[in-house]
Amino acid sequence: MKKHVHDNELVRKLNLIATRMRKKIIEMLYRAKSGHPGGCLSAIDAIVALYFHHMRHDPKNPKDPNRDRFILSKGHAAPALYAVLAECGYFDKKELLRLREINSILQGHPANTLTPGVEVSTGSLGQGLSFAVGVALAGKLDKRDYRVYVLIGDGEAEEGQIWEAAASASHYKLDNLIAMLDRNRLQIDGTTEEIYGLEPIVERWKSFGWNVLEIDGHDMKQILDALDKACSFKNGKPTMIIMNTIKGKGVSFMENNLKFHGIAPNEEEYKMAMKELEELERRLEGKNEED
Amino acid sequence: MKRINPRDVYGETLVKLGEQNPNIVVLDADLSKSTKTYKFGERFPDRFFNMGIAEANMVSVAAGLASCGKIVFASTFAVFVPGKTYDQIRMSVAYSNMNVKLFCTHAGINVGKDGFSHQMIEDIALMRVLPNMKVFAPSDPYQAGRVAELMAEHYGPMYARVSREPMYQIYERDVLEEMEIGKSIKVREGDDITLLAHGLMLHECILAARDLEKRGISAEVIDIWSIKPLDENEIIKSARKTGRVITVEEHSIIGGAGSAVAELIAEKGINAKFKRMGIMDVFSESGDPRDLFEKYGISKEHIVKNSMEMCLD
DSSP: OOOOOOOHHHHHHHHHHHHHHHHHHHHHHHHHTOSOHHHHHHHHHHHHHIIIIISOOOTTOTTOTTOOEEEESSGGGHHHHHHHHHHHTSSOGGGGGGTTOTTOSOOSSOOTTTSTTOOSOOOSTTOHHHHHHHHHHHHHHTTOOOOEEEEEETGGGGSHHHHHHHHHHHHTTOTTEEEEEEEOOEETTEEHHHHTOOOSHHHHHHHTTOEEEEEETTOHHHHHHHHHHHHHOOSSOOEEEEEEOOTTTTSGGGTTOGGGGSOOOOHHHHHHHHHHHHHHHHHHHHHHHHO | OOEEOHHHHHHHHHHHHHHHOTTEEEEESSOHHHHSTHHHHHHOGGGEEEOOSOHHHHHHHHHHHHTTTOEEEEEOBTTTTTTTOHHHIIIIIIITTOOEEEEEBSBSGGGGGGOGGGOBOSHHHHHHTSTTOEEEOOSSHHHHHHHHHHHHHSOSOEEEEOOSSOEEOOOOHHHHHTOOTTOOEEEEOOSSEEEEEOTHHHHHHHHHHHHHHHTTOOEEEEEOOEEESOOHHHHHHHHHHHSEEEEEEEEETTTSHHHHHHHHHHHTTOOOEEEEEEEOSSOOOSSOHHHHHHHTTOSHHHHHHHHHHHHHO
């Protein structure tokens, strides 16, 4: 494990990248005229923290057996992952503008056989955590020191398979497995608590034998600290980071707005969103000049 | 003649494969005593994972292990995999093109007394429609072991089903050694009618062919253990020769090997009489396997009767 110093400069830099990724996501969805903005924007800060600082990975060697793995179990946030993978250099950024088009390497939901850097095809909720358990088991078997990171949606945790996976991860003492739950509290038909009821979510994961951390999923320093802490546990348990997030985070009119679960911005919304994000980007860049 | 349990051969083959290749990993869902994967578990406890009664998780875990270079065999009863786990197989295994080998037992109505809940007759249909997926149904106990070997040798998602009931040995060693994915085995030459079968039904066809011979009908019997890919050339050749084809399987008549052969014959414009024998789009029931074969119309007697009708028509 790398030892990180999460100074303000690092946090600012990652926030700037996250803002640029938000712009990219909005642009991709606007061009594709479909997709899921809300869940991309709630998840992007964590994905940026993983790929631009925390994880050990090499875009030039995407199949390196010692790489840390990231699995996007909530596959509908694919554009967030694609934007980050392209920025890292897994594939040409031009591909981003062909999201969801015919003959594109970027499917509406992740497809590992088409997109470099994608570990497994997801999109039908509930399977990514189980897949991650398999990757973590292989790591133990081969005595490799990689870690497995998996991002699941809060609505996704209504799937029974998530709890099968949760039980098996603690049974097999997979302390190389770190899950992050995008707790944005909204699913297609309403709030998670109206639809299915996920609380008490911290206690649930604890009772399944996991370490549980709870953070603000948009506070970059908290994300980095939680990832470090998750790697520092020496109790043989997998770790769940509950990230309290805001669906649509970063674009005022998308925040906590159910409409933007699965609807792409129209032209007017696109322009408004880009304007907001560009202002934020300038603020984050400006601070750099002051330094 | 003594009958041998294909599950036993499968378990022993896994041990042999495990000795040859450290990348072989085996998963089971609390049925390792029945599927016989426990033999591998005893020999290689580090590479055996009992995933409990949680089949959906097991299938996606298998895909995760496979993504790290493991050759993963996952076993349970066919009613559970693929029965309970179609989406996991579809997404994590087939679409993701993972090197996962679903080798499942207790397929077909020969499961017997447990009743329909445990008699899988839709699995071939479910697995056959998935791109990347290969589908096998061995017809001889030692062939089941050879199928497991072929599955380990070749990359990709594969599904195999074997019966709960023991099987008669049909093949000598040299026949099994020459087996190739996508190649059928001609068990008996004949001129008047072609009987195509897999699993326990192959032996029923062999018995039927002997009966038919006494009645002056020469039946060709072909083992279509490789259902996908199907041995199109041999089937077409035989259908052209005899002009009469019957498929027999312990599976629904909808979507199984019979459907695969029907598609082939229709598309290639083969001028042959054709009949599918299988479970006639009904739910089966508890009972003795032989009684079930008789009641649901797939016993040797039914094969003889249908063949006679087709030949005398």
